[in-house]
Amino acid sequence: MKIYVCVKQVPDTTGKVAVNENGTLNRASMATITNPDDLNAVEAALALKDQVEDAKVIVVSMGPPQASSMLKELLAMGADEAVLISGREFGGSDTFATSQIIAAGISHLGLTDEDLIFCGRQAIDGDTAQVGPQIAEKLNLPQITYAADIQKDGKTVTVKRALEDGYMTIQVPMPCLITCIKELNEPRYMSVQGILGYDQKPITVLDYEALKDEPLIEPDTIGLKGSPTNIFKSFTPPVKGAGRMLAGTEKEMAEELAACLAKKHVI
Amino acid sequence: MAEYNSAAIEEFKDIWVFCEQRGGKLMNTDFELISEGRKLADERGSKLVGLLLGSGMEETAKELGGYGADKVIFCDDPALAVYNNEAYTKVICDVVMEKKPEVLLIGASNIGRDLGPRCAARLHTGLTADCTHLDIDMDKYVQFLSEASTIDLSTQKFDMEDTNLKMTRPAFGGHLMATIICPRFRPCMSTVRPGVMKKNVFDEAKAAACEIEVIKPGLDEAALKEKVLEVVKEAKELVDLIGADVIVSVGNGIRKDPEKGIALAKELADAFGGGVVGSSRALVDAGILSPDHQVGQTGKTVHPKVYVALGISGAIQHKAGMQDSELIIAVNKSEIAPIFEIADYGIQGDLFKVVPLMIDAVKAAKAAK
Numbered sequence: 001m002k003i004y005v006c007v008k009q010v011p012d013t014t015g016k017v018a019v020n021e022n023g024t025l026n027r028a029s030m031a032t033i034t035n036p037d038d039l040n041a042v043e044a045a046l047a048l049k050d051q052v053e054d055a056k057v058i059v060v061s062m063g064p065p066q067a068s069s070m071l072k073e074l075l076a077m078g079a080d081e082a083v084l085i086s087g088r089e090f091g092g093s094d095t096f097a098t099s100q101i102i103a104a105g106i107s108h109l110g111l112t113d114e115d116l117i118f119c120g121r122q123a124i125d126g127d128t129a130q131v132g133p134q135i136a137e138k139l140n141l142p143q144i145t146y147a148a149d150i151q152k153d154g155k156t157v158t159v160k161r162a163l164e165d166g167y168m169t170i171q172v173p174m175p176c177l178i179t180c181i182k183e184l185n186e187p188r189y190m191s192v193q194g195i196l197g198y199d200q201k202p203i204t205v206l207d208y209e210a211l212k213d214e215p216l217i218e219p220d221t222i223g224l225k226g227s228p229t230n231i232f233k234s235f236t237p238p239v240k241g242a243g244r245m246l247a248g249t250e251k252e253m254a255e256e257l258a259a260c261l262a263k264k265h266v267i
Numbered sequence: 268m269a270e271y272n273s274a275a276i277e278e279f280k281d282i283w284v285f286c287e288q289r290g291g292k293l294m295n296t297d298f299e300l301i302s303e304g305r306k307l308a309d310e311r312g313s314k315l316v317g318l319l320l321g322s323g324m325e326e327t328a329k330e331l332g333g334y335g336a337d338k339v340i341f342c343d344d345p346a347l348a349v350y351n352n353e354a355y356t357k358v359i360c361d362v363v364m365e366k367k368p369e370v371l372l373i374g375a376s377n378i379g380r381d382l383g384p385r386c387a388a389r390l391h392t393g394l395t396a397d398c399t400h401l402d403i404d405m406d407k408y409v410q411f412l413s414e415a416s417t418i419d420l421s422t423q424k425f426d427m428e429d430t431n432l433k434m435t436r437p438a439f440g441g442h443l444m445a446t447i448i449c450p451r452f453r454p455c456m457s458t459v460r461p462g463v464m465k466k467n468v469f470d471e472a473k474a475a476a477c478e479i480e481v482i483k484p485g486l487d488e489a490a491l492k493e494k495v496l497e498v499v500k501e502a503k504e505l506v507d508l509i510g511a512d513v514i515v516s517v518g519n520g521i522r523k524d525p526e527k528g529i530a531l532a533k534e535l536a537d538a539f540g541g542g543v544v545g546s547s548r549a550l551v552d553a554g555i556l557s558p559d560h561q562v563g564q565t566g567k568t569v570h571p572k573v574y575v576a577l578g579i580s581g582a583i584q585h586k587a588g589m590q591d592s593e594l595i596i597a598v599n600k601s602e603i604a605p606i607f608e609i610a611d612y613g614i615q616g617d618l619f620k621v622v623p624l625m626i627d628a629v630k631a632a633k634a635a636k
């Protein structure tokens with residue numbers, strides 16, 4: 001059994017976020033981390049591997065060569081293999097093109113009815129939560145998002161899927177794609193053995209040459225050119241954190257606050 | 268199935284809104300999106316159509332007309348009563364391919380964000396996530412930028428004839444806004460954040476006049492790979508700080524009457540439409556609230572849409588956990604409390620007096636909408 005886990009290296013937006021004057025993110029000034037939800041996805045895969053004989057956990061990332069530092073950490077955490085999909089042709093992809101490329105990579109590596117794909121629910125930079133479902137569509141697999149509990153029984157998976165007002169329990173046949181949320185588990189740390197042993201484990205790089213014969217890879221479905229969405233403008237909102245002390249009697253302040261919130265559609 | 272080519276953009280007409288139902292009931296987001304869709308349809312000079320999937324909901328569907336839908340396409344099948352990604356994707360993509368809407372909006376609920384990307388991938392079109400602002404008319408968009416951005420508009424050129432849907436969304440936890448377009452494919456799709464778009468006043472006559480087109484997809488439920496075994500509604504756990512949109516936190520400022528202070532915080536969260544109570548470490552150390560309430564360096568890091576700090580001084584360790592909230596409101600007795608340095612709105616005063624007034628004012632403002 002192969003368990004693929006899609007992982008993304010992201011700037012750490014939990015600290016201070018640096019924005020350039022032209023409204024783009026100043027990535028160079030920010031630390032990078034493994035996308036938090038993706039650690040839950042890796043943990044889910046490792047937990048399943050602990051239960052099933054002959055399971056192999058393969059972490060897959062599309063990104064620049066620097067992403068291999070993250071992949072090494074995940075190998076130290078217990079993943080068996082790592083795959084880095086990297087190439088200039090893939091740059092500038094929106095979620096449609098990103099999922100097209102990752103799906104092609106997984107097809108290339110091979111997917112059978114013994115296998116599973118895990119993703120995080122959402123990346124903290126792009127913030128779309130679209131890549132998981134779109135990989136599932138490109139590979140024609142059933143999908144379950146917002147997984148808060150995962151049970152595998154033979155070639156069937158049963159998942160508790162979180163909703164705003166409760167949950168639903170869904171059953172699908174394998175192979176399938178599941179996106180993971182924080183509530184699913186507590187990711188383990190790298191182990192001493194893992195840290196000592198990770199450099200024995202392979203990191204395979206798949207570039208455009210390696211994937212170009214995959215049916216999903218066409219010049220007009222990948223990269224900036226293959227992306228249906230374009231960023232028209234990006235900008236910073238004006239008052240962030242500026243802070244305003246309200247004035248007047250307590251009642252007046254409360255009313256002014258409510259009026260401001262209503263104007264901003266917060267209430 | 269009809270010939271479908273998402274790049275033949277001139278063939279696509281009308282604004283559509285996918286209307287989500289749970290348990291046969293329409294959601295509040297449906298009315299918000301229909302209202303927003305009405306505005307866009309007027310800007311574009313086209314029709315507004317609601318797309319509803321369910322079982323036996325013809326009568327309920329008419330309600331959407333009351334908020335501005337000209338027509339509702341109701342896909343009626345027992346297999347659509349409960350949300351199922353596989354069945355919903357198939358039915359939606361089939362009607363979209365046949366009828367070719369120019370725009371398709373979907374509420375960014377847990378269900379909408381499961382469904383939207385899957386449909387967009389199948390239809391070969393773009394999807395913009397979790398939008399908070401939409402424009403078609405370029406004049407209106409430029410007006411929006413003048414209010415909501417720091418862009419110097421005098422240096423910018425815009426094609427005033429542009430009729431692409433301009434979809435604006437926060438990214439990087441609200442530090443950056445991006446306006447996204449989908450110029451080469453149709454429909455142009457967007458998920459829209461719940462609670463942001465303004466709801467129209469309900470018009471009974473328009474509801475009664477709303478045209479309903481019923482489609483019977485005739486699904487073979489047994490052939491679906493995805494089986495929904497059960498749907499459970501539960502009252503939300505009190506301390507889901509991470510997922511909460513609204514957090515009202517209390518600090519040492521409630522020590523005079525902790526029970527009252529916590530009750531006021533809950534009531535304020537409810538007035539905002541529901542949220543959870545958080546806390547500074549001071550109250551956790553004092554045993555007044557359990558550790559899962561704690562926000563900060565040694566507690567949880569949160570980014571809710573609204574964070575209210577009641578009687579919290581704003582120590583650096585507390586700020587570390589909440590300063591990236593989208594909107595921060597602080598109430599504190601002391602005018603020099605550091606929390607005010609990062610608050611969008613600050614009120615100096617005794618929280619026991621101010622909070623009840625805030626609750627009344629928020630309720631009144633909501634009722635006036």
Ligand SMILES: Cc1cc2nc3c(=O)[nH]c(=O)nc-3n(C[C@H](O)[C@H](O)[C@H](O)COP(=O)(O)OP(=O)(O)OC[C@H]3O[C@@H](n4cnc5c(N)ncnc54)[C@H](O)[C@@H]3O)c2cc1C
Pocket residue numbers: 005006007008035037038041060061062063093094095096098102118119120121122123124125126127128129130131132229234393394395396436438443444445447
């Ligand atoms: C400001 C801004 C706004 C954007 N808005 C949109 C938009 O509205 N629509 C759109 O189509 N694109 C958008 N994009 C582009 C989008 O961010 C990229 O396509 C990105 O590569 C994937 O999207 P995401 O970060 O949102 O990932 P998500 O869809 O949130 O990621 C979900 C999961 O998919 C997996 N995954 C995602 N990316 C990778 C990867 N590179 N390698 C391995 N696994 C991965 C991970 O498991 C992750 O947890 C935007 C980009 C920016 C900078």
Ligand SMILES: Cc1cc2nc3c(=O)[nH]c(=O)nc-3n(C[C@H](O)[C@H](O)[C@H](O)COP(=O)(O)OP(=O)(O)OC[C@H]3O[C@@H](n4cnc5c(N)ncnc54)[C@H](O)[C@@H]3O)c2cc1C
Pocket residue numbers: 517518519520521546547548549550561562563564565566567577578579580581582583584585588598599600601604616617618619
């Ligand atoms: C290593 C370390 C880690 C820490 N981690 C955290 C953490 O994760 N989270 C955290 O919160 N703290 C943390 N702390 C503690 C932090 O330094 C502060 O001590 C704590 O946040 C103070 O809590 P407070 O604001 O509720 O209390 P105080 O500092 O006592 O402030 C109470 C505030 O209430 C106001 N007030 C009093 N009465 C009223 C009233 N009637 N109406 C309105 N306002 C009133 C006062 O003016 C004052 O500003 C940590 C400290 C250390 C050293």
